[in-house]
Amino acid sequence: MISVDGAIVAEENFSNVLLDIAVLRSLNIQVILLHGAAEQIAHLAREQGIDPSDVDGSGPTDDVTLELAMTAGNRLAHEILEGFAAHDLRSAVTNAINAQPVGIIRGESQLNTGRVEKIDVELLSGMLERGVVPVVPPLGFDRSGRTYRLNSDAVAVAVAESLRAVKVIFITTEDGLLDQGKLIRELPASELEKRLPSNEEAAHFSNLSKARAAIRACHAGIPRVHVINGRTNEGLLTEVFSNEGIGTLIYANDYQQIRSIRKKDVRHLIQLTRDSVEAEELTERSRQDILRQLDDYYLFEIDRHPIGCVALHLYPNERKGELAFLCVSHSHERQGIGRRLMEFVEEKARQAGVEMLFLLSTQAYSYFQEKAGFVEGSIADLPAERSAAHVGSGRNSKILIKRLSEHLGPRSRVS
Ligand SMILES: CC(C)(COP(=O)(O)OP(=O)(O)OC[C@H]1O[C@@H](n2cnc3c(N)ncnc32)[C@H](O)[C@@H]1OP(=O)(O)O)[C@@H](O)C(=O)NCCC(=O)NCCS
Structure with a gap:
């Protein structure tokens, strides 16, 4: 504009x-x-x-x-x-x-x-x-x-x-x-x-x-x-x-509304994502799974109420990062919160030197393609340890990737 x-x-x-x-x-x-x-x-x-x-x-x-x-x-x-x-x-x-x-x-x-x-x-x-x-x-x-x-x-x-x-x-x-x-x-x-x-x-x-x-x-x-x-x-x-x-x-x-999670937030995270896990939109993560990588998770809050979440798992040796566990509560869908969480993760990934973001999705892949510029990738794009887990999960998710060098940084996004 x-x-x-x-x-x-x-x-x-x-x-x-x-x-x-x-x-x-x-x-x-x-x-x-x-x-x-x-x-x-x-x-x-x-x-x-x-x-x-x-x-x-x-x-x-x-x-x-x-x-x-x-x-x-x-x-x-x-x-x-x-x-x-x-x-x-x-x-x-x-x-x-x-x-x-x-x-x-x-x-x-x-x-x-x-x-x-x-x-x-x-x-x-x-x-x-x-x-x-x-x-x-x-x-x-x-x-x-x-x-x-x-x-x-x-x-x-x-x-x-x-x-x-x-x-x-x-x-x-x-x-x-x-x-x-x-x-x-x-x-x-x-x-x-x-x-x-x-x-x-x-x-x-x-x-x-x-x-x-x-x-x-x-x-x-x-x-x-x-x-x-x-x-x-x-x-x-x-x-x-x-x-x-x-x-x-x-x-x-907005980023002030997005914050790293602490131990006491894990319960909210599980609650927030329960419906999406049941609908198989998200892979289930136990309390222990989340605690193991606590620093990777972020919450989007409005008036201190958790409304959305996302995770960024880094694979520094391969300069890759996984965007995962993106979820927005039903009551707040279609307000651009998902987009903001994705932008946040992308920014964090850039700061961490990530060259390629990837994600695995069963039901929301068109969302990532249409709203965030992801394109379809293949198993060869995944870090070695991640591809083994992907094959083992049996979910048959689509692999989507985004090469960050081919996309503009935050000052540069225009609509
Ligand atoms: C996908 C999700 C994160 C989107 O969050 P959101 O805050 O509503 O998204 P935004 O407001 O940024 O974008 C809304 C737009 O995306 C579209 N959209 C939402 N979910 C979609 C999906 N699964 N597939 C395609 N498009 C989708 C909406 O129709 C809307 O389109 P519009 O802008 O043309 O009206 C949210 O619906 C969600 O939590 N879904 C369940 C969990 C999930 O599937 N997560 C992805 C796991 S990899």
């Missing part, structure tokens, strides 16, 4: 941003492009001698300003479509945001300013599946077809959350988030929250609205949010593909 400020679309370097997006698409990375229009609204207003009620969709939008927003939005979207066409990319402007009026805040009517009610996920994912880049303007529509002006940062978070994006990248006119003029390189969302000034006008913090959006996005389950300068040539690719990046990376604190 890429969200570009209107000011950047007007810049000379914007064609390079589009070129970077074309490179991402050529790598089969799905991209949604959202754009702001504040700069263009302000410009049109100056041209026409109008005093706009608000330019960035955070205050009230009167009829004249809405007109400006629609004109600016159409022009911008057209420029983006032209730019994509020049790079041989298929794209289309969408009306995927259902909106409602914000209403009255502190006694003041917000007029045509809206808030996101619902995202048309089917429309956007259908386009993504067909290789079309959806272009989303900062405008929403209600069921009677009325148009509302929306704040583009809020739309970016809502779209990313609905589509379970792995990343939001805000392309702005600043180098990233700056605190006392100093660029924040990487920070967990909880730390950023502590640093944020309560005062909107706080001079020492730049890009406050993006910082708030980044925190909201992380709370909503988006693992990573980047804020970069759209004027930097190849900035987008550098941010995505280099370890250091060029801007700010804010990441969710």
Whole structure:
């Protein structure tokens, strides 16, 4: 999910941003492009001698300003479509945001300013599946077809959350988030929250609205949010593909919810996995089995309740690692917890120098193939001691592997 400020679309370097997006698409990375229009609204207003009620969709939008927003939005979207066409990319402007009026805040009517009610996920994912880049303007529509002006940062978070994006990248006119003029390189969302000034006008913090959006996005389950300068040539690719990046990376604190287990957790682990063991989705592990490799197991907790678990067994001589015993409680399925546990294990494995992750699965192999990039392997891919146990188990599980060097690291995952 890429969200570009209107000011950047007007810049000379914007064609390079589009070129970077074309490179991402050529790598089969799905991209949604959202754009702001504040700069263009302000410009049109100056041209026409109008005093706009608000330019960035955070205050009230009167009829004249809405007109400006629609004109600016159409022009911008057209420029983006032209730019994509020049790079041989298929794209289309969408009306995927259902909106409602914000209403009255502190006694003041917000007029045509809206808030996101619902995202048309089917429309956007259908386009993504067909290789079309959806272009989303900062405008929403209600069921009677009325148009509302929306704040583009809020739309970016809502779209990313609905589509379970792995990343939001805000392309702005600043180098990233700056605190006392100093660029924040990487920070967990909880730390950023502590640093944020309560005062909107706080001079020492730049890009406050993006910082708030980044925190909201992380709370909503988006693992990573980047804020970069759209004027930097190849900035987008550098941010995505280099370890250091060029801007700010804010990441969710999910890993804090994932922790190593202690002896007293073994009971919870067995309880949590009981149904899946009975359904033969998981191989049974006794208390002793788990205690023997206690350090290999991790729990995912919400409010200190165990919700999921996973294990990573290392085979350092062969630089291989086994992802095992992945389980998420029924009550919390389909919330991305399984994915987060897999990402966690992958990260741990990378840190331990693992070159190939493998796993054995009887019923969830398509999950690992579709959601985590595993491919089918063979018994020759297993470490020698593991292949003997595999043959002996008689479970006839599928062997799946993932060569970590062929996949991007954490800063580099894009959706
Ligand atoms: C497989 C499991 C870990 C997924 O956990 P989760 O937190 O629900 O997964 P996520 O939220 O990351 O992903 C959900 C997506 O995976 C799909 N999915 C879940 N289980 C699947 C399976 N067995 N096969 C194929 N797809 C599956 C869901 O349909 C959903 O698809 P969507 O994103 O298109 O809606 C969980 O269902 C589980 O504990 N299953 C029982 C134990 C098991 O089989 N473990 C694997 C042992 S090797």
